[in-house]
Amino acid sequence: xxxxxxxxxxxxxxxxxxxxxxxxxxxxxxxxxxxxxxxxxxxxxxxxxxxxxxxxxxxxxxxxxxxxxxxxxxxxxxxxxxxxxxxxxxxxxxxxxxxxxxxxxxxxxxxxxxxxxxxxxxxxxxxxxxxxxxxxxxxxxxxxxxxxxxxxxxxxxxxxxxxxxxxxxxxxxxxxxxxxxxxxxxxxxxxxxxxxxxx
Amino acid sequence: xxxxxxxxxxxxxxxxxxxxxxxxxxxxxxxxxxxxxxxxxxxxxxxxxxxxxxxxxxxxxxxxxxxxxxxxxxxxxxxxxxxxxxxxxxxxxxxxxxxxxxxxxxxxxxxxxxxxxxxxxxxxxxxxxxxxxxxxxxxxxxxxxxxxxxxxxxxxxxxxxxxxxxxxxxxxxxxxxxxxxxxxxxxxxxxxxxxxxxxxxxxxxxxxxxxxxxxxxxxxxxxxxxxxxxxxxxxxxxxxxxxxxxxxxxxxxxxxxxxxxxxxxxxxxxxxxxxxxxxxxxxxxxxxxxxxxxxxxxxxxxxxxxxxxxxxxxxxxxxxxxxxxxxxxxxxxxxxxxx
Amino acid sequence: xxxxxxxxxxxxxxxxxxxxxxxxxxxxxxxxxxxxxxxxxxxx
Numbered sequence: 001x002x003x004x005x006x007x008x009x010x011x012x013x014x015x016x017x018x019x020x021x022x023x024x025x026x027x028x029x030x031x032x033x034x035x036x037x038x039x040x041x042x043x044x045x046x047x048x049x050x051x052x053x054x055x056x057x058x059x060x061x062x063x064x065x066x067x068x069x070x071x072x073x074x075x076x077x078x079x080x081x082x083x084x085x086x087x088x089x090x091x092x093x094x095x096x097x098x099x100x101x102x103x104x105x106x107x108x109x110x111x112x113x114x115x116x117x118x119x120x121x122x123x124x125x126x127x128x129x130x131x132x133x134x135x136x137x138x139x140x141x142x143x144x145x146x147x148x149x150x151x152x153x154x155x156x157x158x159x160x161x162x163x164x165x166x167x168x169x170x171x172x173x174x175x176x177x178x179x180x181x182x183x184x185x186x187x188x189x190x191x192x193x194x195x196x197x198x199x
Numbered sequence: 200x201x202x203x204x205x206x207x208x209x210x211x212x213x214x215x216x217x218x219x220x221x222x223x224x225x226x227x228x229x230x231x232x233x234x235x236x237x238x239x240x241x242x243x244x245x246x247x248x249x250x251x252x253x254x255x256x257x258x259x260x261x262x263x264x265x266x267x268x269x270x271x272x273x274x275x276x277x278x279x280x281x282x283x284x285x286x287x288x289x290x291x292x293x294x295x296x297x298x299x300x301x302x303x304x305x306x307x308x309x310x311x312x313x314x315x316x317x318x319x320x321x322x323x324x325x326x327x328x329x330x331x332x333x334x335x336x337x338x339x340x341x342x343x344x345x346x347x348x349x350x351x352x353x354x355x356x357x358x359x360x361x362x363x364x365x366x367x368x369x370x371x372x373x374x375x376x377x378x379x380x381x382x383x384x385x386x387x388x389x390x391x392x393x394x395x396x397x398x399x400x401x402x403x404x405x406x407x408x409x410x411x412x413x414x415x416x417x418x419x420x421x422x423x424x425x426x427x428x429x430x431x432x433x434x435x436x437x438x439x440x441x442x443x444x445x446x447x448x449x450x451x452x453x454x455x456x457x458x459x460x461x462x463x464x465x466x467x468x469x470x471x472x473x474x475x476x477x478x479x480x481x482x483x484x485x486x487x488x489x490x491x492x493x494x495x496x497x498x499x500x501x502x503x504x505x506x507x508x509x510x511x512x513x514x515x516x517x518x519x520x521x522x523x524x525x526x527x528x529x530x531x532x533x534x535x536x537x538x
Numbered sequence: 539x540x541x542x543x544x545x546x547x548x549x550x551x552x553x554x555x556x557x558x559x560x561x562x563x564x565x566x567x568x569x570x571x572x573x574x575x576x577x578x579x580x581x582x
Contacts, residue, residue, distance in 0.1 A: 017266070032567025034267055039275040041263035051263075053275060062284040068355045069372045070363060086372040088379050090355065091459055095469050096284040098276050107570045109457050110560040111380040268571040332541055339545035384553035391552060505539060 002165035003078040008052045012160030015050040019152035026151040027140025033103040035119045054119035055101035063093035084115040122150040283469040302487045316497040325511035329503045341392030344385045351378035393446040403430045404439040430521040445482045
C-alpha cells in the first residue's frame with residue numbers, strides 16, 4: 001500500500017502561498033485556522049528559503065502518542081487523522097508536534113481550546129461516508145477517496161510542494177537534486193528528526 | 200545606388216557585426232548556479248547557506264517570517280516536542296504509578312501494622328472548639344476542589360492507559376471533557392482556598408523549636424508518647440507549607456497553561472506543563488498521607504474538620520500547648536467596659 | 539458536615555462564575571488573528 005507523504009522542495013518554493021489558498025478554499029477552512037502555512041527563513045538575506053508546512057503525517061506520530069483521549073488514527077494510506085468527536089481540546093498535540101500542525105478555534109484554554117483541526121491530506125475524517133456533505137462540514141474535502149492528491153500540491157506554482165507515495169516523490173526529488181547539482185539537504189530533516197540523512 | 204542606401208546597408212551590417220563580435224563561446228561545463236553580475240563588494244550570494252544548526256542553537260526553535268497575523272506560526276520546527284512526548288509516554292507514567300500506588304501501599308502497610316491511633320483512655324465528654332466555621336469552610340473548599348483537581352489531573356496523565364481500555368473511546372472522551380472543564384474551573388476555588396488558608400493560618404505555622412523536638416520524637420507515629428505541640432504540630436506545618444507553596448506553584452503554572460503562549464513559546468509551555476505535573480504528583484503523595492491521618496489513621500482527628508469540636512483528651516495528648524493557650528484565654532478575666 | 543456542604547456550594551458558585559468571567563475574555567481565532575479590515579463579520 002502506498003505511504004502518502006509531503007515533501008516541500010525548499011529550493012523551488014517562491015512563497016507564493018498558492019498552497020495555502022488552495023487548502024483554505026478546498027476545505028472551507030475558517031478564519032484563523034491555518035492548516036498549511038509558508039514560512040520564510042532568512043527573509044531578504046542570502047540563503048533565503050521558503051518552506052510550505054502542514055501536517056507531515058508522521059509514521060510514529062507524536063500527536064497521536066500524547067493525546068490524552070487517543071483520538072488519532074492512521075489510515076491505510078498512512079495518513080494521520082483524528083476524530084473531532086473525541087477531541088477534548090487540551091492542546092497537547094500542539095506541544096508534541098515538531099511542525100506546529102494542530103490548530104485550535106480558541107486562543108485561551110478555558111476548559112477547552114475547541115476541537116483541534118489540522119491538515120487531513122485531503123482525506124476527510126471519520127464522520128459520515130467518504131465524500132459526504134457531513135464529512136465535508138467537519139473535516140473538509142476528501143479528494144483521496146476520489147483518487148486525487150491534496151489540492152495544495154496540485155496547485156503549487158513551481159511544483160516545489162510534492163504529495164504522493166513516499167517512494168515516488170523521493171525519486172522525483174532525487175532526480176531534481178542530480179539535475180541541479182546541489183540541494184539544500186532536505187532542509188529541516190536533521191532538526192525535526194535529529195538524524196542525518198544520506199541523499 | 201544612392202549614398203543613403205549605401206550608408207543604410209553599412210549601418211545594418213555594422214549593427215549585425217556588433218552582436219557577432221560579442222558572442223561568447225559555449226561554456227565547457229554548465230554553471231552550477233545562476234550567477235548575476237557580482238555587486239561591487241564581490242560578495243557571492245551562493246556562498247551563504249542556511250544552516251539548520253545555527254537556527255536551532257539560537258533558541259531551540261527554527262523560526263522564520265510569515266505573512267499570517269499569528270506570529271507563532273512563524274515557528275517552522277520545534278524538535279523539543281519529541282523529548283516531551285517521550286517523557287509523557289515513558290518516565291511520567293512509571294513515576295506517577297510508583298508515587299501514587301507506592302504511597303497508597305505504604306499507608307496500607309502503616310495501617311496494617313500500627314492500626315488507628317486511639318485516644319488514650321477513650322473519648323470523654325468534654326470537647327474544645329478547634330476550628331471555627333470559617334476555618335472549616337476554607338479547608339473544605341480547598342480540600343474538595345483539590346480532590347477533583349487531582350483525579351482529573353491524573354486522568355490526563357494516565358487515563359488513556361488505565362481507564363480508556365475499560366470504558367472505550369466515546370465514554371472516556373465524554374468523561375475527560377467533563378473532567379478537564381472541572382480541572383480548569385475548580386482551580387479558582389482551590390486558589391481562593393489556599394490564599395484564605397495562608398492569610399488565616401500562617402501565624403500558627405511558623406516553624407519553631409517545638410517542631411524540631413516533635414519530629415525528633417517521631418511525632419507520636421513511631422513509638423508511643425505525645426510530644427508537645429501548638430495549634431499545628433510539625434507534621435501539620437509541613438502540610439501547610441506544601442499546600443501553600445505547592446498549591447501556589449500549581450496555580451501559577453496552571454494559569455500559564457490556561458493562557459497558552461501568552462508569556463512564553465512552545466518550549467516554555469512544555470516546561471510549564473512538566474513542572475505543573477511534577478508539583479501535582481508531589482502534592483498527591485503528601486495529601487494521601489494527610490487524608491489518611493485525618494480520617495482513618497487517628498481517632499478523633501476528623502472531628503476537627505467535621506464539627507470543629509474535638510475531644511479534650513485527644514487535644515491534650517496531641518496539641519498540649521494549644522490547649523493550654525485556649526484554656527488560658529477562656530479563664531483570663533475579661534476587661535470591663537469603660538463606664 | 540454543614541460547612542462541607544457550604545464549601546461545595548461555594549466551589550460551584552466560584553467555578554461557574556469563573557467560567558462566565560473567562561468566556562468574556564475568550565477570543566475565537568477568527569477575531570484574534572484577523573485585522574479589523576479583513577474580517578468578514580466586523581463583530582468586535
